[in-house]
Amino acid sequence: MARPILDDVENIRTVDRSSMVNFCVNSAKLYREAATLADKIKVNYPKPSNVIVAGMGGSGIGGDLLKDWAKNQTTIPIEVNKDYQLPAYAGKRTLVLITSYSGDTEETLSAFLDALKRKCMIFCASSGGALIENAERLDVQFLRVPSGMPPRAALPYLFLPLLVYMEKAGLVSGASEEFSEAVALLEKISADNAADKPTMENYSKALALNIGKTSPIIYGYDFYRSVAMRFKQQFNENSKVPAKWDVFSELNHNEIVGWERAGDLSKSFSAIFLRDREEPKAIQSRIEITRELMDQEGVGLLEVQAQGKGRLARMLSTVLIGDFTSVYLAILRGVDPAPVKTVTYLKDTLKQNGFREKVISELAKL
Numbered sequence: 001m002a003r004p005i006l007d008d009v010e011n012i013r014t015v016d017r018s019s020m021v022n023f024c025v026n027s028a029k030l031y032r033e034a035a036t037l038a039d040k041i042k043v044n045y046p047k048p049s050n051v052i053v054a055g056m057g058g059s060g061i062g063g064d065l066l067k068d069w070a071k072n073q074t075t076i077p078i079e080v081n082k083d084y085q086l087p088a089y090a091g092k093r094t095l096v097l098i099t100s101y102s103g104d105t106e107e108t109l110s111a112f113l114d115a116l117k118r119k120c121m122i123f124c125a126s127s128g129g130a131l132i133e134n135a136e137r138l139d140v141q142f143l144r145v146p147s148g149m150p151p152r153a154a155l156p157y158l159f160l161p162l163l164v165y166m167e168k169a170g171l172v173s174g175a176s177e178e179f180s181e182a183v184a185l186l187e188k189i190s191a192d193n194a195a196d197k198p199t200m201e202n203y204s205k206a207l208a209l210n211i212g213k214t215s216p217i218i219y220g221y222d223f224y225r226s227v228a229m230r231f232k233q234q235f236n237e238n239s240k241v242p243a244k245w246d247v248f249s250e251l252n253h254n255e256i257v258g259w260e261r262a263g264d265l266s267k268s269f270s271a272i273f274l275r276d277r278e279e280p281k282a283i284q285s286r287i288e289i290t291r292e293l294m295d296q297e298g299v300g301l302l303e304v305q306a307q308g309k310g311r312l313a314r315m316l317s318t319v320l321i322g323d324f325t326s327v328y329l330a331i332l333r334g335v336d337p338a339p340v341k342t343v344t345y346l347k348d349t350l351k352q353n354g355f356r357e358k359v360i361s362e363l364a365k366l
């Protein structure tokens with residue numbers, strides 16, 4: 001007889017391949033270390049007229065979190081670029097924040113090259129690779145972060161420098177004040193969701209259990225847009241499960257229609273609503289109506305309630321719940337959360353087309 005699924009979550013304590021859990025458990029510590037590192041950042045550029053963060057996957061999500069955290073206060077646009085080229089408006093007055101954990105990602109190196117050619121103001125955060133090598137050689141400002149982690153687990157090291165840079169540049173304010181609350185909350189969430197906490201008292205284990213064999217869909221709103229995106233990425237990369245995300249209120253204008261005739265298909269999904277006790281009334285009504293509609297169609301409905309006061313604490317603590325859940329879901333699904341075989345395969349296969357080498361040789365000519 002198959003082992004009951006609950007045992008699988010409980011047994012995570014004894015499952016060797018759970019090292020990804022440690023990155024979650026140590027989240028607050030990593031943020032503190034990242035803060036010490038980021039303290040070294042010196043801003044030498046004049047005020048930009050716009051900001052572009054260039055980074056892919058686990059290195060790009062920091063840009064999305066920054067954009068959402070800052071959206072109610074910045075007076076200049078922040079764009080997240082996940083492409084080979086920067087948008088046409090990028091120029092001398094653009095601040096480009098380049099983030100690549102390995103420093104060797106094809107699209108990010110290409111965006112770096114593009115930023116150099118357009119004489120943008122550039123700041124890089126990476127653990128090494130061609131990015132740091134070239135930044136050092138070309139006297140471009142950079143922050144070297146510790147190596148040896150899966151990029152998505154290095155989020156503290158890639159997100160915090162962006163926030164610190166923006167604050168030191170006078171483009172945002174309040175990050176430092178919000179940081180202490182956020183880190184204290186991360187510590188609490190880590191303790192509450194650690195592997196040794198039984199499912200009854202562990203929100204992330206229970207959430208993973210409820211997702212079970214379904215494919216999670218995460219619905220956020222406003223600044224939870226990037227948090228929903230992070231959930232999706234973590235379910236993909238850690239749990240090895242298809243997942244998708246969407247955002248209120250846009251999803252009320254299209255996504256919701258897709259459930260009308262989903263039939264048996266709806267049983268294959270769980271919808272996770274990212275909630276906040278201070279969500280605007282208009283959004284609250286939309287969430288409630290959407291839940292009712294999806295309930296009628298038989299979609300599993302789940303929720304994550306944000307904790308904390310400041311926006312940073314709310315965002316990062318919700319991210320951490322998603323990170324933990326994705327690792328527990330991996331264990332439930334019998335997969336190792338750490339490797340991302342397909343991403344590695346794709347990168348290796350693409351190397352053969354020589355594009356990355358071409359970018360690197362163009363960089364060498366500068």
Ligand code: F6R
Binds near residue numbers: 101105340
């Ligand atoms: C996350 C992960 C990927 C990478 C992405 C970009 O753990 O493996 O999402 O983050 O392929 O690579 P880097 O981060 O090295 O620029």
